[in-house]
Amino acid sequence: MTAAVMYEQGLPAPYAQSKPFRIEQVELDGPGEGEVLVEVRGAGLCHSDLSVIEGLRKRPLPVVGGHEGAGIVREVGRGVTGFAPGDHVAMAAVAGCGQCRTCLAGRPGLCQAVSGARAQGMLANGVRRLRLADGGQLNHYSGISVYAQYAVVVPQSLIKIDPDVPLDIAALFGCAVVTGAGAVFNSARVRPGATVAIFGLGGVGLTAVMAAREAGASRIIGIDVLTSKFDLARAVGATDCVDARDPNAVQQVLDLTNGGVDHAFEISGNLAALDMARKITVRGGEVVGVGVGNSSATFTVTHLPWVAEERVFRGSFMGGGVPQEDVPRYVDMYLRGRLPVDKLRSEQISFEQLNESFDLLHGGNVIRQVLLPHGR
Template sequence: MTAAVMYEQGLPAPYAESKPFKIEEVELDGPGEGEVLVEIRGAGICHSDLSVVEGLRKRPLPIVGGHEGAGIVREIGRGVTGIAPDDHVAMALVAGCGKCRTCLVGRPGLCQAVSGARAEGSLSTGTRRLRLADGGRLNHYSGISVYAQYAVVAPQSLIKIDDEVPLDVAALFGCAVVTGAGAVFNSAKVRPGATVAVIGLGGVGLTAVMAAREAGASQIIGIDVLPGKFDLARAVGATKCVDARDALAVQQVRDLTHGGVDYAFEVSGNLAALDMAQAVTVRGGEVIGVGVGKTTAAFSVAQLPWVSEERVLRGSFMGGGVPQQDIPKYVDMYLQGRLPVDRLRSEHIGFDQLNEGFDLLHGGGVVRQILLPHGA
């Protein structure tokens, strides 16, 4: 099959020239026990993938990229239940073992057993089904590797979805939607009438805006360094937008909300944005960190106001919930027009445009490009 293989991280932009992804033919073994073969029909180009391209977070190499996708089940291995050939599925990298301490309390995203396997480039079953054309070792990315025509994955990574959802839209549910909406509904539990700021208006941030509207927030302020994103942010729920480059940006938010927002979502993974999130939050408010940056990045907290003003700093990884439960709910919201995530799609691309797509993402000119591994 055709796949996008990364042999080296940290290559310089423009990526259309340095080509971090090599498009080539690779080998894929069929599914073993407890595994599923999926034909990939759409894969999102996400900022998390860009951070891997940039080398901010290390991965075992070589590796087939991509962690946000959807497709059609083509074959199931022995022992797999609940999924059948021809099912349409969204693919989520959050898939716990179901047995450990964190899984048993409904937090599969924190499962150490699965995260350890993925850090080594294998599936959660402990196997590798990918091989280079010469038979050499080839790693799985986050247990999914959707920048390919097919993928073998563990069934815990698959969520059956309504066939009415176009598969290029379904791809968004595995990362952008489950992360952005989950941060609002699960991690923060935004209450009706609350005030919200979302810093970083990419796919995840815009989904958080939609979810905040659905949660009944009275004010939703979108913040970004690229004003070109503001029209879309307003269209999906932002009541006001603020240019993060403005020296008075923090004061604008505080003035609009009479002292600061109840919840500030930092979605970019930028430390300066995290400082801004703390600055725009009201006494007793919450900062929810959603974006991820360099592995070694650290930030500071002013200890006295953190305690005396009862501020909350909360991490939210992949929506802080259970994708198998959450994604069907978000799909229903989409089909009812309450979560218009199809607005996130920027364009469809082929393998030959993948590296250039990362240049566009790096420049901020797109929200979500969708790779179609089998063509239009």
């Protein structure tokens, strides 16, 4: 099958020239016991993928990229229940073992057993099904690798999707939607009347804006360094937008919210934005870290105000919930027009456009591009 393979991290932009992804033919074994073969019909380009290209988060190489996708089940391995050929599915990087203490607590994204396997370039069950054309080892990315025409995954990485949802849109539910909406509904549990600020108005951030509106937030402030994103942010629910580069940005938010927001969502993974998020929260408010940046980056918190002002710093990984429970609810919101996820899609692309499309993402010129591995 055709796939996009990364052999080296940290290559310089423009990526159209350095070509971090090579488009080539690779081998894929059929599904083993407890595995599912999916024909990939859409795969999103995410800032998390960009951070891997840049080398900010190391991955075992070579690897087939992509962690946000959707497709059609074509074959199920022995012992698989709940899925059958022809099912439409979204594919998510979150998959738990179902037996450890975090999985039993309803937090599969924190499953240490599965995280360890994924970090080594394997499926969640600890095996590899990909090979280079010469038979050499080829790694899986986040347990799914959707920059390819087909993927073998474990059922825990799949969520059935209503066939009424176009598969290129369904792909966005695997990361952008489940992460952004989950941060609002699961991690922060935003209540009606609350005030929120959202740093980074890409696919995840704009989904958080939509979710905050659905949650009944009274003030939703979108913050970004690119003012070109503000019109779309307002269209999906932002009540106000603030240019993060403005020296008075913090004061603007404080003035808009009578002293600070209840919840500040940092989506970009930028430490300067995280510090600004801290400054604009009200006493007793919380900063929710959603974006991931350099794996070695550190953030310092002053001890006394953290305690005396009862401030909360919370991480939210992939929406902090259970995708199999959350995604169907978000799909229902989409189909009823309450979560207009289709507005996130910037364009459909082919394998040949993949590297240059990451240049567009790096420049902030797009929201969500979707790779169509089989063409239009």
